Amino acid sequence: MSCESGRQVDCPHASELGSVANPWIGSRLTTGGFERRVGLLAGAGRFPVRFCEAAIARGHEVVCVGIRGLADEVLRRLSTVYHEVGIAKLGRMIRLFKRHRVRQLVLAGKVYKHRLFDRWRVFRYLPDLRTIRFYLWSCRGNRKDDRMLLAVIDEFEAEGIQVRSALEICPELLARPGLLSTRSPNRREWEDIRFGWRLAKEMGRLDVGQSVAVRDCATLAVEAIEGTDRAIERAGQLCRLGGFVVVKVAKPQQDVRFDVPTVGPNTIRTLHKAGGTVLAIEAHKTILLDESETLGLANELGISVVAVTEEMLEADCHGA
Numbered sequence: 163m164s165c166e167s168g169r170q171v172d173c174p175h176a177s178e179l180g181s182v183a184n185p186w187i188g189s190r191l192t193t194g195g196f197e198r199r200v201g202l203l204a205g206a207g208r209f210p211v212r213f214c215e216a217a218i219a220r221g222h223e224v225v226c227v228g229i230r231g232l233a234d235e236v237l238r239r240l241s242t243v244y245h246e247v248g249i250a251k252l253g254r255m256i257r258l259f260k261r262h263r264v265r266q267l268v269l270a271g272k273v274y275k276h277r278l279f280d281r282w283r284v285f286r287y288l289p290d291l292r293t294i295r296f297y298l299w300s301c302r303g304n305r306k307d308d309r310m311l312l313a314v315i316d317e318f319e320a321e322g323i324q325v326r327s328a329l330e331i332c333p334e335l336l337a338r339p340g341l342l343s344t345r346s347p348n349r350r351e352w353e354d355i356r357f358g359w360r361l362a363k364e365m366g367r368l369d370v371g372q373s374v375a376v377r378d379c380a381t382l383a384v385e386a387i388e389g390t391d392r393a394i395e396r397a398g399q400l401c402r403l404g405g406f407v408v409v410k411v412a413k414p415q416q417d418v419r420f421d422v423p424t425v426g427p428n429t430i431r432t433l434h435k436a437g438g439t440v441l442a443i444e445a446h447k448t449i450l451l452d453e454s455e456t457l458g459l460a461n462e463l464g465i466s467v468v469a470v471t472e473e474m475l476e477a478d479c480h481g482a
Contacts, residue, residue: 196331199223201264201323202241203255205271206232208451209328209335209424213270214240216332225262227255229273249273252314253292256321267318268328269311269420274389292317309369311420327418329449337469339445343460347440347468351407353379355442355468356475358409366413372423375438377406390425391432398436407440408433412447426451427459434463445469 200222204210210226211234217224218240226233226241230248238244245258259267289297296317315325329336347355357379365371371385375397383397390410397406410423425443433441441460443450448469450456460467 196222196326197266199225199262199264199266200331201259201262201267202226202237202328203267203269204228204233204237205269205273206234207272207424208234208426209449210234210270211236211240212335212451213268213328213332216334220331222331225259225264227258229271232271232273248288250289250293252296252317253290256292256318256323259318259323260321264323266324266326268326268331269314270328272389272424312417315419325419327422329418329422335449335451337443337445337448337450339469339471339474341466341468342450342457343465343467345461345464345466347407347442347466350378351405351440351466354407355409355440355470358407358442359411359470359472359475362409362411363414366411367415369413372413372421373408373410375401375406375408377401377403382406390429394429394432394436394438397438401437404437404439406436406438407442408438409442410448411444416447422449423447424449424451425456427456430456430459430463430465430467434465438465440466440468443467443469445471445474 198221200217202210202214202217202224204214204226206229210228214224214226214237223242224240225243226237226245228234228237228244228246230246232249233246238246243262247254247258296313318325354376358374358376361376361381361384362372362374365374365384371390371393373385373390373393375382375394377397382400383393385393388396390408394408397408398404410425412423413421416422423444425441425448429441433439446469450469457467
C-alpha cells in the first residue's frame with residue numbers, strides 16, 4: 163500500500179500533544195504539530211507498535227522502516243508503508259524516507275549496541291558507505307549511546323528530515339506517579355529505592371545506563387551496553403538471597419527523541435525469574451508498555467511496581 167492511497171484525515175490535536183500532557187516532554191520538544199505523514203524508524207520491542215497504533219488512531223499515515231531482525235512483524239500490517247532494512251544501511255534508510263516524502267521522523271524501539279562488537283561485524287552487516295562514514299567520522303572518539311544517537315539524528319536532519327519525539331503522539335504511555343501494583347515496598351525496599359535512585363541518576367549523567375539493581379544499599383548490577391534485562395539477570399546471579407530492587411530512571415540530560423526508559427511485561431518476568439521484588443521507575447519520564455498486562459503480571463507474581471519522583475523521595479526521606 164502506498165502513502166498516496168491512505169485516507170486523508172486531519173489530526174486536530176497534533177499541535178497540543180506532549181506540551182499539554184506532560185511538561186517534561188513539552189519543555190524538550192520542537193514547537194508545532196506533526197504533519198499527517200510521519201516516518202517511523204523501528205527497532206525492537208513493543209514501543210514502535212504502540213506508537214504506530216496511536217499515530218494511526220490520530221489520523222496519521224505511518225511510513226515505517228523496520229530494522230531487520232529487530233522490528234516486530236506486526237508493523238508490516240499496521241503501517242501505511244513498510245520497508246525492512248539492515249541495521250548498517252543508514253544511507254538506504256534516508257533514501258526510503260525521502261522517497262516517500264517524509265519530513266518528520268520518530269525513532270522508537272531498542273537497538274542492541276553490543277552487536278557493534280560482533281566478530282566479523284563488517285561482513286555480517288555489510289554497512290553502506292554512509293554508515294561507514296558515520297561510524298568512522300561522526301562518532302570518532304566517542305561512541306556513548308547519546309553521542310551516537312545524536313549523530314544519527316544529525317544525519318537525518320542534514321537531509322531535511324526533522325526528528326521528533328514519539329511521545330508527542332502517545333504521551334499517555336508515560337507512567338503516572340504513585341504505587342502502581344497491589345503490593346507496596348517495605349521499609350528496607352524503600353531504602354534501596356532511595357539509594358538506587360541516586361546511583362541510577364549518576365550513571366545516567368555519565369551516559370552509562372538507566373537502571374541499577376541494589377539490595378541492602380549495596381550495588382549488585384549497573385546497566386551498561388547489555389541492557390536492562392541482562393543487568394537484572396546478572397543481579398539475580400550475584401544475589402541468590404533474592405529480594406533485590408531495580409531502579410530505572412531517565413538520564414538528567416535525557417533527550418526525549420530517543421532512549422526514553424521503557425518497561426513492560428518482559429521486565430516483570432525477568433525480574434521475577436531473577437529473584438527481584440521491586441521495580442521502581444521515574445514517574446512522568448518512563449514509558450509503561452501494555453500497562454494492564456504489566457501490572458496484572460506484577461500483582462500475580464507479588465512484585466511491587468512504584469513510579470516515583472525526586473520530590474516524593476525527598477519528602478519521604480525527611481518525613482522518616
